[in-house]
Structure formats: C-alpha cells, structure tokens
Amino acid sequence: MAEPTTDRISREKRGQTLLIGLNRSDKRNAFDLDMLNQLCLAYGEFERDDEARVALVFAHGEHFTAGLDLAKVAATFAAGWHIPAGGCDPWGVFGGPRVSKPVIVAARGYCYTIGIELMLASDINLCSSDTRFAQMEVQRGILPFGGATLRMHQAAGWGNAMRWLLTGDPFDAAEAYRLGLVQEVFSPEDLLPGALALAERIAAQAPLGVRATLASARQAVQQGEEAAIANLHPLVTTLMASEDAQEGVRAMLERRPGDFKGR
Template sequence: MTAHDVETAPSAESSAPRVTVERDGHTLLIGLNRPEKRNAADVHMLQELALAYGMLDRDPELRAGFVFAHGDHFTGGLDLADVSPRIGPDGLDTVPEGGVNPWQVSGEQISKPVVIAVQGTCLTFGIELMLASDVVVAADSTVFGQIEVARGILPFGGATIRLPRAVGWGNAMRWMLTADTFPVAEAHRIGLVQEVVPHGEQYARGLELAHRIAAQAPLAVQAALANARQAVRYGDAAAEAALQPELVRLVQSEDARIGMESFLSRTPANFVGR
C-alpha cells in the first residue's frame, strides 16, 4: 500500500498521522501507522483510531472494518512515556468528539463487525483490540503479551473483562498475571485467534474475510452481531426475547426479499442495506 492509496482520519493534533483510513467498497481499512516505533500507541494514535471507528460506525455505506498494521509488527503496546502523563484523576480519555473507543469499554459499541490481522509483536493494547473485534487472523510470526502488570498497571482496555471469557479463566490468568509472552500456536489453541497463516499473508486473508462479511445483508449481519453481544452482556434470556422481534423486522426488509430471490434463482445477492 502506497501513500497515495490512503487518507487519514481527522485529528486535532498537527503531527504526522498515526492511522491510515481507506475505503474499499463497503469495507473500511484502518491501518496502525507508526512502524518506526513498532506501532506503539501514543495518545495521537488512540485519538485517530477512535475517530476511524466512529467513521465506521456512522457511515451507512460501510458494513465492516478491517484493522491491520503497517510494518513488521502489529504493535509494541502503549507508548507509556506519552500515555502515562495524560492519565488524570478520572483515568485516560482518548476519544475525541465523533469518535468511538476502539476498545469499546465505555458503554458504547460499534454496530459493524471488525476483522483484525496481526503480525510480529502484538502486546497489551493490541490484544485488547483483538478482544473487542470479531475475527482475528494472525501471521505465524506473531508473539503476544499482556504485560501490563510488569509495568505496574493493569490492562485497562478490556482484557480483564474479555480475556477470561474468550480463552477461559486459567488460560487468561496464566498469561495476564505473569506478563509472559506467548507464541501464535498458544494463541490459536486457547481461541484468541481464529486463523493462522504464513507471515505476509495475514493482510490478504483478513481483508478477504472482511469483504466476505461486507457482502452479506448488512441489517442481518448487524442484528446477528447485536444479539450475540446481548447474550454475552445480559444473558441468554434477554437475547432470546429479542430473537422473534428481530426476525419480524428483518423479514420485512428489502434485503430479505433480495436474499430470497437469490436463493430461488441461485444467483449472487446484491444487498442494499434496507
């Protein structure tokens, strides 16, 4: 990907952009762009990432997000020299107006699915981005680490909440409380990543999956995602109660008609999001 292929998410800061944003059909490509620092996340990057997520959530033409990283590494974690001084009495606020917390731990979640492709080093905030996403593709080069306790802090981007749920209590505590790093084979074994591919192929495979999701009926995709999240957050009964009303709503949509016509004619569906 070259410089002329991308735009940047708007930012209040004047320094070089930390996040690239590119529209590829109905998919928004969001790239961490600080490769000279192993994509360590300073406040500037976190703000731009929040704005990119806000763009994904608001734009009705966008149906899926794809998060990746420029360079050899997904992220070396937080740039503590920049981030720590910004932590005030109420914690750390890195979400500008129009943005959505990319960790989605503020009570607001984006309505669109997100696919992430990782490679090289993937520490702390990177794992928490994965946990807040929906599908993860990892290069076989990737090494992971939830190492905050070795720096005297706790994971504050959702790992304490989501990691035990995603990989099981013992697996989560094994890695989160020791600050040990672990290889991609272990990440795949415990379910932190869904697919492992040879290094260099993670971008293409992740984008392929994002496009595959974006090609489905967007109202149905968002409803399925929302119901699954409802079950996780509020329990099975709440999600079960919403199933029939959601079915009634969706079956009345233009996309449901298009989907049925596609089924009967055995031709690809071109969904319109209505």
C-alpha cells in the same frame, strides 16, 4: 483535544471494506495519545459510513503494536482519558459508543497489551505465524485496563487466561490459536490477502442481518441469554420486512448470490 501532528492511523476504502492501518511504525506502532484518538475517530467514521460494511484493522510496518507508549500517555490515563467527540470506543471499556458493524483484526510481529485487548474487543482475529503476544502490565506495576481482565477468560477459559495475565509472559501464534484469541494463522505474506478475502465474504452478506446477528450475540454476552432471547422475535420481525430479506428469498429461488442494499 490537541490537533494530531501526523497521520497515526491510515484509512483506505476497498469496495465495502474500510482498511484502518496503525501507522507509527518507527515506534513499532506503540500508541501515543494522538494515535489513540485517531483510532477512535476512524472507528467513528466507519460507523457513520453506510457504504463500509466491514472494518479491517492492520498495521503498517513489521509489528502490529508494541502496546501503549506509557511515557506519553500515563499522565492522561491517570487523569482520565475520554473517547474524542465523533469517535467510537475500539476497546469497549472507555465509555464511548461502540461500532455496530464487524471488525476484523490482522496482527503480525509484536502484538502487546492494548493490541491484544483491541483483538478481544473485535469480532474476528487473524495473525501471521511470526506474531508474538504479551499482556505484560503486571511487569510494569499496573493491570490490563483495556478489557483483558473482562474478556480473555471468556475466550480462553479462566486458567488459560490467568496463565498469561498474571505472569506477563510472551506467547506465540500457535498458543494464541489454542486460546481462541485468533481464529486463523497465516504466513506473513498471506495475512493481509486472507484478511481481505474474509472481509469481502462478510461484506457480501445482508448488512442488516449481519448487524442484527452481532447485536444479538453481544446482548447475550453483556446482558445475558434471557435478554437476548426476548429480543430475538423483534429483531427477526424487523428484518423480515426489509428489502434485503425479500432479495434473499429471490436469490435463493433463482440460485444466485444476493445483491443486498442494507434496506
């Protein structure tokens, strides 16, 4: 892997939240190879950082992302792009490990193609009222290959998904909310503060319980309900023996918020 020439992805720790910023604003945050690799590495850093409980992905500049910089990445994808060593797969379709902790995406301005697919692979999605979405691969002679064909119909229903996947037409924040692609729509100035408040709310919960909840829900989607049901008892048995579970009981009896350590 070539060494990155610039910082395409920023990282900033705020409490127990890791802010991951798309940082190629002069190109409307279009993904070139460096940016793809750096985002994977940032996800890997998040996974390994025991102090970081939630990741918040946002964008520097006016736009979340204009999608892939096809002129820069087409040859690499045609040959077969792989997640870099030490990275995690933000899209969950390129063969690398996935993070086991919550990821929130906060989009604004343009959110095209691989940006939508990044949201579909994340856990909670927010956007500003001026966000404009488009999954336009069919207009370029290809198909969405970052997960939209797998996940958009799960979120929105078959007909709703095909309406946008098969035309490549743009849609707005109100439609994204109707589809279930985003869970909340904010004014542009309130987007990042609102996203941070949500991240902090999640980070205040018991991290082992949060990760187990994510793991169970993902198992139900990926392996089916029977597999997830079979794993519920082992998960809760393990959690009941944790220090955090004991702290949860004490906090309930003492009528105070829990002080969870992830143990």
